Amino acid sequence: MTQFSDLGLSAPLLKALASEGYERPTPIQAQAIPSVLAGRDLLGIAQTGTGKTAAFALPILHRLAADRRPAPRKGCRALVLSPTRELASQIADSFRTYGRHLGFTVAVIFGGAKYGPQIRTLEAGVDVLVATPGRLIDHLAERHARLAEAEVFVLDEADQMLDLGFLQPIRRIVSHLPKQRQNLFFSATMPTEIGKLAGELLVDPAKVSVAPAATTAERVDQRLIYVEAERKRELLAELFADPALRRTIVFTRTKRGADRVAKSLVAAGVPAASIHGDKTQGQRERALAAFKSGSTRALVATDIAARGIDIEAVSHVVNFELPNVPESYVHRIGRTARAGATGQAISLCSDDERPLLRDIQKLTRQTIPSEDRRRDPGLAVMAKARAAQEIAAERGARPGSEGPPARKAAAGPGPSKSRNRRRRRPPAAQGASAGRAKPQWHPMDA
Ligand code: AMP
Secondary structure, three states: OOOHHHOOOOHHHHHHHHHHOOOOOOHHHHHHHHHHHOOOOEEEEOOOOOOHHHHHHHHHHHHHHHOOOOOOOOOEEEEEEOOOHHHHHHHHHHHHHHOOOOOOOEEEEOOOOOHHHHHHHHHHOEEEEEEOHHHHHHHHHOOOOOOOOOOEEEEOOHHHHHHOOOHHHHHHHHOOOOOOOEEEEEEOOOOHHHHHHHHHHOOOOEEEEOOOHHHHHHHEEEEEEEOOHHHHHHHHHHHOOOOOOOOEEEEOOOHHHHHHHHHHHHHOOOOEEEEOOOOOHHHHHHHHHHHHHOOOOEEEEOHHHHOOOOOOOOOEEEEOOOOOOHHHHHHHHHHHOHHHOOEEEEEEEOHHHHHHHHHHHHHHOOOOOEEEOOOOHHHHHHHHHHHHHHHHHHHHHOOOOOOHHHHHHHHOOOHHHHHHHHHHOOHHHHHHHHHHOOOOOOOOOO
């Protein structure tokens, strides 16, 4: 079996890997590292959890160390584009970890954080810059960043970039890069548009492909429960009665759904937090930190917020709702099967989700073992009680619907008033205020 020392990586990198406890390269690392060290472009079909970050970070660090030169002013020697802020931070952390004996500067740039510190960091230049496309374009437009001296360009999670509408921004960023450069391109799937982009960017790439959809799915112990949509919250609370659900990611399709589910878990006595695109950076960081430390058992997330997040020892994934895209199912359940571990995935499926289930089972070429909890009398009673409580709460929230106490609440700044007002605010307004919120920390630490 291949060892890291067989791949041609320098001693400081091997030392960092040893202190990380990595014993041997993952398949994508074994396949990709020699080609990247040889200076070739790379097309990697791989999802998070396969060790792909190290597959590009290690040879990039090796290359930068073999040809030391000052980082270019306002620019970088290696540029990594990532679709999300969380993934960008994680990639930057990986570069710092693997490069800890090399003394390189690593910076991360994304939206939602202050411009000033980012501009100052760029001004000095960095060895490795990890960025989300939107904010980098802002800096390029303002001439705070220039990429003319970049030597290596990494596009990570290209298919998610497509989903998020980043294709044009990527083409614009690429137009700032020098013609002579090494390109590393990673995507979990290869839809036509992504294949086209790879064709434009890559020159005679080495191709590596690992863990096709079915392989990851095979490592995860999967269960499917048929249940009425309106009884899912009760069933979820019941699942959490099992202490085996230690660190569980619960997936919903929508941001509002994530908030609703997190709230119902908290009401059922399960420490939970939600994470999605309408949360401020500070809220997202806090939710992740609480989940990682174990002070919350459940992280309720949308696909986009959760994709690429690397959290160790996730015991369970619960698909509260099935995803619209079958590939997302594989990504979701892959959260519990990081770097060779196994995990459990439980999916709740209502009747209207049957077509989605069919697509998933076709993709993974598996029939998920199922049980039927429809028409379950216990769940029905609890769901009815909750619905009654919600109606009562909603009545209480509606101004004028409750006579004097409600009017009194409307006149004074009591806690019930602020609670009601929050519930009644439309999601768009929440998003807008989230956008204005001050970032709680600065991601720059070059
Ligand atoms: P990634 O696919 O890059 O998100 O990596 C998934 C996880 O695997 C991360 O937590 C890495 O720290 C870990 N990892 C990457 N390469 C190895 C390796 N060769 N041995 C053990 N763990 C690894």
